[in-house]
Amino acid sequence: MASPPLPSQIVGFNCKVMEEELQRLCLQGSHHEDNIRFLKSEIDALEVVCADLRTKLGKYHSSMAAVVNNDTSAQEAEQRTIQSILDQDKTVAAVICQLKVRHYERASKTPVMKDILGFVATLGKVNDDNLSRLLTEYLGMDNMLALVCKTYDGVKGLEKYDKDGIIDKSGGVYELGRLFGKFLDGRFTVFCLESSRPFSGEVDIDDPQRKLILHRPRFPGGESPPGFLGFAVNMIHLDREHLSCLTASGHGLRETLFYSLFSHLQVYKTRADIQHALPLINDGAVSLDGGILRPNGSFFLGDSKKLEVRFPVSLEVSGLPENITEMEEQVKLKSWEKERCLEDMRREEDLLKHVQELYSKQKKELMNYLTNAAVAQTQSVSPMIGSQATPGSNPFAAKPSLKR
Known part of the structure; x- marks a missing residue:
């Protein structure tokens, strides 16, 4: 029959499980951060497109009035x-x-x-x-x-x-x-x-x-x-x-x-x-x-x-597209796409915050577990380290002699 695992093996196994969970959370957080960066670049690009379209529309209307x-x-x-x-x-x-x-x-x-x-x-x-x-x-x-x-x-x-x-x-x-x-x-x-x-x-x-x-x-x-x-x-x-x-x-x-x-x-x-x-x-x-x-x-x-x-x-205004109605529709479409990206980014930010909180909690639990394990190990070992016998005690549990 196999002998039960030693306390140190149990501690090591539990620490490994908790560390793997921390790594998983870290990877998950990196994934959300990558998504946020991507969405931010998409929002920036959409902002540039919208600004350019609005500029062209503004020039068109002002130029039409002027010429x-x-x-x-x-x-x-x-x-x-x-x-x-x-x-x-x-x-x-x-x-x-x-x-x-x-x-x-x-x-x-x-x-x-x-x-x-x-x-x-x-x-x-x-x-x-x-x-x-x-x-x-x-x-x-x-x-x-x-x-x-x-x-x-x-x-x-x-x-x-x-x-x-x-x-x-x-x-x-x-x-x-x-x-x-x-x-x-x-x-x-x-x-x-x-x-x-x-x-x-x-x-x-x-x-x-x-x-x-x-x-x-x-x-x-x-x-x-x-x-x-x-x-x-x-x-x-x-x-x-x-x-x-x-x-x-x-x-x-x-x-x-x-x-x-x-x-x-x-x-x-x-x-x-x-x-x-x-x-x-x-x-x-x-x-x-x-x-x-x-x-x-x-x-x-x-x-x-x-x-x-x-x-x-x-x-x-010859350099402007002829279909102004289409340009105005494009502004609406790009603005809608930007709003969707903003919603996705807010959702990713909430998920990232949740993962960061779990990571912080898990890390704290690991540190507490290691601390408690160390204290327990110290308490189990300390009585075995040559403690002085108190008067009337027998540290070696030897039977007292009956001879006078």
Whole structure:
């Protein structure tokens, strides 16, 4: 017949059972925490979608009120920008612009012109005058007047060099200047779409403007900074002809040119909003009241300069989906999905709290059990450890001698 387990074996077995229960509770708690994180990310994504839809709806309604019976507003804004470029006398931009606008037939036959897409100032529009002024001031006149070429071959065609590497001013863009009596001198900027490093993230293919999918800045608690309006690269409106302009690798103007110019530049309502969000700003920020923060941490202070060339300001709504009713239904649907996620998250938080309470209780029971077992073991062993005999006692239970 097997002997009964020793007290130490019983204690060890019970401890193992209780520890396994603690591990099970720990895993269960981790599962609930993972669910909460997932639901929180889903809620954040739904908030972004809803905010974007509401912004588009707001722009649609305000724009419709502003441009009723005024279909030429976009063309007029673009013409003003073109004229401001033509006014920049003795610049490469003015020469190229004059050739493209006033001598179209000659431009179409000139090899150097075939690869030139346009200028930074004419390739995008914005829907706010303040934003136009700020983004122009942020980029500077050299960038606003910069030529944009599709390929590197187009860039090479702008200048010719002699055998000593000296610029041959009888060829390339300098030859074009002489056609109009302009003797060009000095530096000028050219962007090459083919050579630029494109945005490495994803593009929203469902958006008519093919905006970049960028994550809104958020504080550790998950809330967005007050006054945040969006990213400058996504606030540039591209005409349909420019939306269809892609590099050989399939990247558009937003992913190449405008991302290289603005990167993750953030747009806020006020300077105070920028100050509040400083820990979340890595690639600079601008505010509609004139604040400019460069990516290197330097602030632009003082009054704004009068800018000769700016992005055209247009209230056109061609970039918005036509089915406004469908957009409004989408807002309702996404809001309902968000409420469901919030309910699921609250349920997961309650379950997590319950598991944490059980874990705490189980851990306390284990500690009490170990303490009581240790005390019991001490009490059972202590009488066996050479205790002194009291007078008249016989610790060895020996029978008293009957002899005298």
